[in-house]
Amino acid sequence: MNTVTLTVKNAPELFLECENVNTDAFAGKKADQIAKLGAFQGKEITTLGDYFTITGEAGATAADTKIVINGDCTKMKYIGAKMTAGEVVVNSACDMYTGSWMKGGKLVVNGDVHSFCGLAMAGGEFTINGNAGNYLGAAYRGDWRGMSGGVLRVKGNAGSDVATFMTGGEMIIEGNVDIHLGTHMEGGKIILKGNANRRVGGQLVKGEIYVFGSINVMMPGYKPVRDVELEVDGTKAKFTEYLGDLGERHPKRKGETVYGHLYMKQ
Amino acid sequence: MPKDVTDVICPFCGTLCDDLIVTVSDDNKTILGVKNACAIGAEKFNHQRLPGRVTRPRMRQADGTFKEVSYDEAIDWTAKMLVKSRKTLMYGWASTSCQAMSIGHEIAEKVGGIVDNCATVCHGSSLIAIEDVGVPSCTLGEVKNRADRVIFWGCNPAHAHPRHMSRYSIFPRGFFTVKGHKGRKIYCVDCRYTDTAKCADEFIQVQQGYDYELLNAFRTAARGEALPDTVGGVPKEKIIEIVEDLKQARFGIIFFGMGLTHSMGRNHNIDIAINLTRDMNDFTKFAIMAMRGHWNVTGSGQVLGWQYGFPYAVDLSRRDQARHQTGETTSVDLLNRSEVEACFYIATDPGAHFPVDAMISSSRKPTVTIDPHIQCTTEISDLHIPVAMVGVETGGCAYRMDNVPIETRKVVEPPEGMLTDEQLLTRINHRVDELLAKGGA
Numbered sequence: 008m009n010t011v012t013l014t015v016k017n018a019p020e021l022f023l024e025c026e027n028v029n030t031d032a033f034a035g036k037k038a039d040q041i042a043k044l045g046a047f048q049g050k051e052i053t054t055l056g057d058y059f060t061i062t063g064e065a066g067a068t069a070a071d072t073k074i075v076i077n078g079d080c081t082k083m084k085y086i087g088a089k090m091t092a093g094e095v096v097v098n099s100a101c102d103m104y105t106g107s108w109m110k111g112g113k114l115v116v117n118g119d120v121h122s123f124c125g126l127a128m129a130g131g132e133f134t135i136n137g138n139a140g141n142y143l144g145a146a147y148r149g150d151w152r153g154m155s156g157g158v159l160r161v162k163g164n165a166g167s168d169v170a171t172f173m174t175g176g177e178m179i180i181e182g183n184v185d186i187h188l189g190t191h192m193e194g195g196k197i198i199l200k201g202n203a204n205r206r207v208g209g210q211l212v213k214g215e216i217y218v219f220g221s222i223n224v225m226m227p228g229y230k231p232v233r234d235v236e237l238e239v240d241g242t243k244a245k246f247t248e249y250l251g252d253l254g255e256r257h258p259k260r261k262g263e264t265v266y267g268h269l270y271m272k273q
Numbered sequence: 274m275p276k277d278v279t280d281v282i283c284p285f286c287g288t289l290c291d292d293l294i295v296t297v298s299d300d301n302k303t304i305l306g307v308k309n310a311c312a313i314g315a316e317k318f319n320h321q322r323l324p325g326r327v328t329r330p331r332m333r334q335a336d337g338t339f340k341e342v343s344y345d346e347a348i349d350w351t352a353k354m355l356v357k358s359r360k361t362l363m364y365g366w367a368s369t370s371c372q373a374m375s376i377g378h379e380i381a382e383k384v385g386g387i388v389d390n391c392a393t394v395c396h397g398s399s400l401i402a403i404e405d406v407g408v409p410s411c412t413l414g415e416v417k418n419r420a421d422r423v424i425f426w427g428c429n430p431a432h433a434h435p436r437h438m439s440r441y442s443i444f445p446r447g448f449f450t451v452k453g454h455k456g457r458k459i460y461c462v463d464c465r466y467t468d469t470a471k472c473a474d475e476f477i478q479v480q481q482g483y484d485y486e487l488l489n490a491f492r493t494a495a496r497g498e499a500l501p502d503t504v505g506g507v508p509k510e511k512i513i514e515i516v517e518d519l520k521q522a523r524f525g526i527i528f529f530g531m532g533l534t535h536s537m538g539r540n541h542n543i544d545i546a547i548n549l550t551r552d553m554n555d556f557t558k559f560a561i562m563a564m565r566g567h568w569n570v571t572g573s574g575q576v577l578g579w580q581y582g583f584p585y586a587v588d589l590s591r592r593d594q595a596r597h598q599t600g601e602t603t604s605v606d607l608l609n610r611s612e613v614e615a616c617f618y619i620a621t622d623p624g625a626h627f628p629v630d631a632m633i634s635s636s637r638k639p640t641v642t643i644d645p646h647i648q649c650t651t652e653i654s655d656l657h658i659p660v661a662m663v664g665v666e667t668g669g670c671a672y673r674m675d676n677v678p679i680e681t682r683k684v685v686e687p688p689e690g691m692l693t694d695e696q697l698l699t700r701i702n703h704r705v706d707e708l709l710a711k712g713g714a
């Protein structure tokens with residue numbers, strides 16, 4: 008695997024759209040070719056070379072390419088977005104759309120990410136070693152398909168509207184979340200190690216939510232059904248299982264209605 | 274001899290009343306009186322003859338004062354600002370005509386602007402919900418002629434849309450609603466006992482911030498599932514009773530306002546209310562409608578939606594694509610994050626409505642405000658360009674809150690030499706073309 012290192016040399020004045028900073032765009036390119044890839048500040052079209060010092064060269068394919076980014080990326084959007092393979096490590100906080108529409112590979116952010124990260128993620132591994140903003144792993148505005156595959160892990164807290172319209176994959180939040188977790192969920196698995204504010208699993212059709220901490224106000228459409236012993240993300244514990252959201256439509260499989268499941272650690 | 278102009282459209286709120294009678298002076302220059310309008314609507318017409326109206330553009334000077342400049346100078350300054358800026362916020366549009374908007378959008382495409390309208394601090398959350406789950410809606414005419422169950426949820430038309438109740442939602446006698454008020458059951462759900470609540474047959478007081486939970490409980494009850502004893506302060510027996518009554522409706526309608534769009538959860542509150550409406554359609558006919566505020570904010574959503582597919586916060590800065598993300602391309606976020614380099618405001622007053630931080634950020638950027646009157650935003654702008662009042666001094670198309678287009682009427686002449694929004698934007702557009710042909714500002 009070949010490594011390309013990007014070091015921020017000029018901070019953008021507005022926000023920089025870095026949709027070319029991913030393994031797929033870099034694959035098969037040398038440092039000088041990468042430096043010529045477009046970067047956008049509003050209507051101004053510049054190049055990655057205007058903002059980064061670039062060393063090393065990419066592998067022949069995305070899978071053979073690793074990108075390491077150093078320097079302040081807090082004003083950079085779309086890092087690692089749409090990547091399909093390979094590895095990206097960002098040693099900074101990032102702005103919006105980091106890792107969105109990701110299909111494969113590994114993305115690690117050693118810092119916080121802003122809102123709309125991991126949107127509609129379909130595969131791969133996305134790890135945030137900091138906090139995440141709102142709409143983590145949710146759907147793009149107006150779309151009804153949020154995260155559908157892969158593993159998204161946040162070491163810190165996440166904001167509100169996390170995993171809206173999630174249809175598959177696994178999300179682990181080690182800290183707390185604000186309101187609206189898993190709204191409109193149609194599949195997949197959310198593991199929340201901390202507490203949720205309110206409105207967990209509202210309008211949820213299918214899928215599983217595991218909560219280790221507490222929920223400030225439980226949705227009226229959830230009903231406790233039984234106690235279960237489970238091993239969740241390496242922790243064995245006793246959980247209370249709820250069915251829900253009973254106010255939402257639910258599909259039938261083999262004549263049986265399929266509900267969503269919420270597990271609260273006892 | 275003063276004369277009466279009949280069937281005048283009121284350019285104030287989203288109800289867009291179309292039965293006003295305006296008395297104008299002989300020379301067609303002054304409005305002498307307004308009939309049929311409510312107090313706030315009449316005031317809009319009365320503004321036309323207020324003394325001290327600015328009739329020429331004003332440019333901010335180094336010492337902070339304003340100096341009168343010609344329209345030509347103002348147009349040149351604006352066009353240069355737009356061409357130079359890498360990202361420009363072009364906000365407002367809710368109080369101008371759809372024709373003016375389309376010219377504005379043409380400019381935005383050329384200069385890579387972000388077009389946003391007042392929905393961004395108003396019914397934007399309703400629009401997000403509609404993007405997510407669609408909307409079963411109807412016209413106000415259908416409400417008048419058919420509705421026998423009317424729910425006002427988190428809205429107060431008694432103050433915000435004063436003639437809404439008498440023209441459409443509570444009192445009028447319609448084709449199938451011959452008994453008027455007596456044939457309708459009116460519910461009001463709010464955290465406060467409003468003047469609208471006083472007109473309702475039943476007032477349901479929901480604890481602030483519990484609308485989502487209460488709507489969820491309504492849906493759960495409609496499916497015959499069990500409920501907790503109280504939800505948001507409302508006993509479960511009451512919830513079940515109301516849901517059963519709504520199922521008996523021949524035609525039900527939910528009107529909602531800022532109580533849902535701007536309390537905790539915002540778009541989710543509308544989303545679940547839309548889904549309750551959908552559920553109710555399993556039993557009877559039900560519709561839902563946003564109580565849109567500015568008279569033509571709906572029109573801005575229509576024109577943007579038709580042109581770019583998104584009803585507000587449309588980012589055209591990349592020019593080959595239209596993008597839209599509430600939280601990113603919305604005015605307040607753009608200003609708070611300082612993501613734009615210049616501000617172009619038209620037909621609204623963000624200075625009066627935006628959070629202070631956003632306006633502090635705005636005041637540090639080159640700013641042009643196009644508005645008939647002096648208002649908060651004009652006072653922190655570098656350039657104020659006055660224009661004729663749309664719907665009073667010039668006509669143009671507007672959309673009522675139920676998405677019905679209505680052509681507004683000109684009732685008096687604008688002050689001598691004053692441009693309309695359409696004329697002004699057309700000239701800015703030409704100047705932008707000239708500058709771009711030359712290769713920039």
Ligand code: SF4
Pocket residue numbers: 283284285286287288289290309310311312313314315434435436437
């Ligand atoms: S209700 Fe609205 S449109 Fe009708 S007169 Fe009053 S302000 Fe004008």
